Amino acid sequence: MAANYSFDIVSEFDRQELVNALDQATREIQNRYDLKDTKTTVELGEEAITINTDSDFTLDAVNSLIQTKAIKRNLSLKIFDYGKVESASGTRVRQEVKLKKGISQELAKQISKLIRDEFSKIQASIQGDTVRVTAKSKDDLQDVIQRLKQEDYPTPLQFTNYR
Known part of the structure; x- marks a missing residue:
C-alpha cells in the first residue's frame, strides 16, 4: 500500500x-x-x-x-x-x-529544516503561510507533531488536515 x-x-x-x-x-x-x-x-x-x-x-x-x-x-x-x-x-x-496570523516565511523554513534534519523519511513543503508535512506512516507524522510541540516558536502552531 x-x-x-x-x-x-x-x-x-x-x-x-x-x-x-x-x-x-x-x-x-x-x-x-x-x-x-x-x-x-x-x-x-x-x-x-x-x-x-x-x-x-x-x-x-x-x-x-x-x-x-x-x-x-x-x-x-x-x-x-x-x-x-x-x-x-x-x-x-x-x-x-x-x-499574529499565519506562519512567516522565515519560520516555515526553520520548521521544514528541523523536519528534514531529524526525520529522513518525511517531506515538508511550504505552501504560502502553511507547511504541509507528508510521510508514508502515520506514526512518523505523530513523531513530528510531538517534536514540534517541544519547540517554543514565537507563534502558536496548530496541526490540521490530518489524513
Missing part, C-alpha cells in the same frame, strides 16, 4: 473567541472600580486591537485583563504583538496590539 499521509502546520486563532474575550474584558472594565471612570476603549480592528485609556497603570491593568480573558477562551498569548505605548490627547495613552 503506497498511500501517503499528511497534515498541515498552521498558525491561526478563532476570531469569534477573541471577540468574546474582548467583550468580556470591556464589560469588566466598565464594572471594575479602578477602571470604571477611565473612559477606556478597546477596539478590535481587522488585524489589530487598539486600547485607549487614562494612564500607563490602567493600560497594564487592561492588558492583563485581556490576557486573562483570552486564556480562559483557549487563545494563545502568542497571537498578541504589543506595539509601543503612544501618548494620545492630554494624559491619555494608546497602544496597538497586532494580531
Whole structure:
C-alpha cells in the first residue's frame, strides 16, 4: 500500500473567541472600580486591537485583563504583538496590539529544516503561510507533531488536515 499521509502546520486563532474575550474584558472594565471612570476603549480592528485609556497603570491593568480573558477562551498569548505605548490627547495613552496570523516565511523554513534534519523519511513543503508535512506512516507524522510541540516558536502552531 503506497498511500501517503499528511497534515498541515498552521498558525491561526478563532476570531469569534477573541471577540468574546474582548467583550468580556470591556464589560469588566466598565464594572471594575479602578477602571470604571477611565473612559477606556478597546477596539478590535481587522488585524489589530487598539486600547485607549487614562494612564500607563490602567493600560497594564487592561492588558492583563485581556490576557486573562483570552486564556480562559483557549487563545494563545502568542497571537498578541504589543506595539509601543503612544501618548494620545492630554494624559491619555494608546497602544496597538497586532494580531499574529499565519506562519512567516522565515519560520516555515526553520520548521521544514528541523523536519528534514531529524526525520529522513518525511517531506515538508511550504505552501504560502502553511507547511504541509507528508510521510508514508502515520506514526512518523505523530513523531513530528510531538517534536514540534517541544519547540517554543514565537507563534502558536496548530496541526490540521490530518489524513
